Amino acid sequence: xxxxxxxxxxxxxxxxxxxxxxxxxxxxxxxxxxxxxxxxxxxxxxxxxxxxxxxxxxxxxxxxxxxxxxxxxxxxxxxxxxxxxxxxxxxxxxxxxxxxxxxxxxxxxxxxxxxxxxxxxxxxxxxxxxxxxxxxxxxxxxxxxxxxxxxxxxxxxxxxxxxxxxxxxxxxxxxxxxxxxxxxxxxxxxxxxxxxxxxxxxxxxxxxxxxxxxxxxxxxxxxxxxxxxxxxxxxxxxxxxxxxxxxxxxxxxxxxxxxxxxxxxxxxxxxxxxxxxxxxxxxxxxxxxxxxxxxxxxxxxxxxxxxxxxxxxxxxxxxxxxxxxxxxxxxxxxxxxxxxxxxxxxxxxxxxxxxxxxxxxxxxxxxxxxxxxxxxxxxxxxxxxxxxxxxxxxxxxxxxxxxxxxxxxxxxxxxxxxxxxxxxxxxxxxxxxxxxxxxxxxxxxxxxxxxx
Amino acid sequence: xxxxxxxxxxxxxxxxxxxxxxxxxxxxxxxxxxxxxxxxxxxxxxxxxxxxxxxxxxxxxxxxxxxxxxxxxxxxxxxxx
Numbered sequence: 325x326x327x328x329x330x331x332x333x334x335x336x337x338x339x340x341x342x343x344x345x346x347x348x349x350x351x352x353x354x355x356x357x358x359x360x361x362x363x364x365x366x367x368x369x370x371x372x373x374x375x376x377x378x379x380x381x382x383x384x385x386x387x388x389x390x391x392x393x394x395x396x397x398x399x400x401x402x403x404x405x406x407x408x409x410x411x412x413x414x415x416x417x418x419x420x421x422x423x424x425x426x427x428x429x430x431x432x433x434x435x436x437x438x439x440x441x442x443x444x445x446x447x448x449x450x451x452x453x454x455x456x457x458x459x460x461x462x463x464x465x466x467x468x469x470x471x472x473x474x475x476x477x478x479x480x481x482x483x484x485x486x487x488x489x490x491x492x493x494x495x496x497x498x499x500x501x502x503x504x505x506x507x508x509x510x511x512x513x514x515x516x517x518x519x520x521x522x523x524x525x526x527x528x529x530x531x532x533x534x535x536x537x538x539x540x541x542x543x544x545x546x547x548x549x550x551x552x553x554x555x556x557x558x559x560x561x562x563x564x565x566x567x568x569x570x571x572x573x574x575x576x577x578x579x580x581x582x583x584x585x586x587x588x589x590x591x592x593x594x595x596x597x598x599x600x601x602x603x604x605x606x607x608x609x610x611x612x613x614x615x616x617x618x619x620x621x622x623x624x625x626x627x628x629x630x631x632x633x634x635x636x637x638x639x640x641x642x643x644x645x646x647x648x649x650x651x652x653x654x655x656x657x658x659x660x661x662x663x664x665x666x667x668x669x670x671x672x673x674x675x676x677x678x679x680x681x682x683x684x685x686x687x688x689x690x691x692x693x694x695x696x697x698x699x700x701x702x703x704x705x706x707x708x709x710x711x712x713x714x715x716x717x718x719x720x721x722x723x724x725x726x727x728x729x730x731x732x733x734x735x736x737x738x739x740x741x742x743x744x745x746x747x748x749x750x751x752x753x754x755x756x757x758x759x760x761x762x763x764x765x766x767x768x769x770x771x772x773x774x775x776x
Numbered sequence: 777x778x779x780x781x782x783x784x785x786x787x788x789x790x791x792x793x794x795x796x797x798x799x800x801x802x803x804x805x806x807x808x809x810x811x812x813x814x815x816x817x818x819x820x821x822x823x824x825x826x827x828x829x830x831x832x833x834x835x836x837x838x839x840x841x842x843x844x845x846x847x848x849x850x851x852x853x854x855x856x857x
Contacts, residue, residue, distance in 0.1 A: 685814055715833035716818035742793065751794055756819040757826070 330394030330456055330479065331513055332357065338516045345512070348523040348534065350383035350444050354513075362387040363424070364447030369438045370396050371454035373422035376415045378402040378431035382521050384442040385501055386509065388424045393479060394456040396422070400474070401463055401501045404524065405768045408433060410472075417474050417645045418462050462645065463503060465598040473649060475598045475641035483510050484639035485602035485623075492566075495520040495535040497545030497553070502769045503598040504571045508544050517541075529558040536561040544568035546770040547578040551699075551706045555726065559585050568605070570594040572771050573674045575696035576611045577704075583609065595674075599652060600659045601639030611696075612673040627658065632678055633665050634658035664690060680774065682710075684752040685717035691774070694721060694755065697748045701741055703728050708764050708772055709755065723755040726764055734760050779853045782827060787812070787845075790820050803846030810845065828852055
């Protein structure tokens with residue numbers, strides 16, 4: 325796998341056959357890439373260029389990536405939601421001299437040497453093929469707060485965790501322009517099957533219908549994606565044999581909910597980040613990971629520094645881009661993930677982000693830890709915990725909760741949930757107010773939105 | 777419900793939630809002897825803000841903070857014109 329130089333090499337490992345990448349509106353047959361290009365005969369104009377890739381449609385992004393890897397010097401994989409300002413900032417950081425875009429892209433205003441639209445009605449490549457080079461993949465980090473940083477990968481670092489496997493028919497809730505979705509895109513290309521992708525604004529029920537009809541065997545998303553799938557009532561339309569969670573903390577209630585809905589599936593939660601790459605995956609049905617993994621030297625070395633996980637791995641990004649970009653690794657070559665760990669018995673548990681702590685009169689509260697307790701309570705599907713300003717203690721803990729079924733007496737139900745949470749949490753961590761909401765917003769990366 | 781009844785009710789609710797035992801809530805009972813800790817007061821102030829729309833603690837100086845139950849009640853009572 326490490327020797328694979330380009331995406332085209334990945335695809336050809338098991339042959340293109342009848343494999344495809346399908347969104348609701350488009351189907352890309354992998355076999356077409358042998359002779360056709362979304363840039364037609366102009367594709368060689370991207371040779372050696374630093375390319376901004378900004379398109380609305382995920383099928384367009386997939387086609388452009390297959391074509392540009394090995395051809396361009398760099399590709400900046402812009403998330404679909406980026407505005408003109410973010411695109412311009414990214415273009416400056418990668419020293420862009422080329423652009424692959426669609427008509428709707430605000431990037432169309434960028435001034436570069438080469439600007440070509442991505443066309444899904446692909447056209448013949450033409451005679452000349454530029455030499456294959458090692459392309460840098462530039463990915464924005466998907467943190468839940470702050471401006472994204474840009475992490476530089478190569479195909480070799482991105483596919484480091486992908487093992488040879490029998491036939492897998494993949495689908496993902498993720499956008500493939502995020503690290504979690506990109507992993508699934510690469511798994512599908514390197515494997516023997518196809519990939520089904522969601523479309524912007526497509527109701528989750530429709531996507532699950534399409535995935536079920538396609539006979540998908542492997543499916544991935546964040547715990548929030550999966551909670552919403554279970555909440556939709558349409559989960560019975562799919563029958564995956566393997567379920568992968570990543571991008572957020574997979575707590576026991578998320579794992580239990582999925583195990584109940586999909587008793588035949590192997591359920592695995594992966595820990596990965598754009599900066600550190602895929603660190604590990606756990607499939608024993610429990611949240612967290614075994615404490616003995618902290619002693620392992622391979623494939624990834626891990627250590628705790630002041631409660632935060634640091635990892636040493638060949639799958640990490642090569643560096644971060646930007647004038648004042650922080651060093652990606654410490655003096656020992658470890659990436660500081662910023663993810664806080666608590667050791668309990670034989671297990672390490674993720675409790676939250678270093679920056680996400682709520683300070684209640686000097687006592688520290690990780691919102692994720694409180695959410696895990698709320699999510700485990702009867703009738704709760706999804707929750708968001710946040711700080712409410714207090715003139716007495718600086719902050720107190722409050723929560724919004726999505727219930728599995730509507731409730732007649734919200735005030736009484738709130739009291740019940742607070743009392744139930746209080747039996748599992750110390751006083752300062754127990755939500756003081758719980759508001760019931762119909763839904764909780766997700767970020768573009770599929771994570772629970774922690775703003776507002 | 778009067779402001780007095782509301783404040784006393786919320787004190788009892790918070791105390792029950794936090795497993796605190798209250799002495800009789802007389803006007804001259806010092807808040808420091810009420811059995812409520814600072815977290816209880818933080819919750820109480822937050823609930824009273826939700827119920828009354830007022831947060832007198834945030835606008836008052838610390839020297840004006842109520843010291844007894846009676847002062848706490850009048851802290852939330854609307855100022856007469």
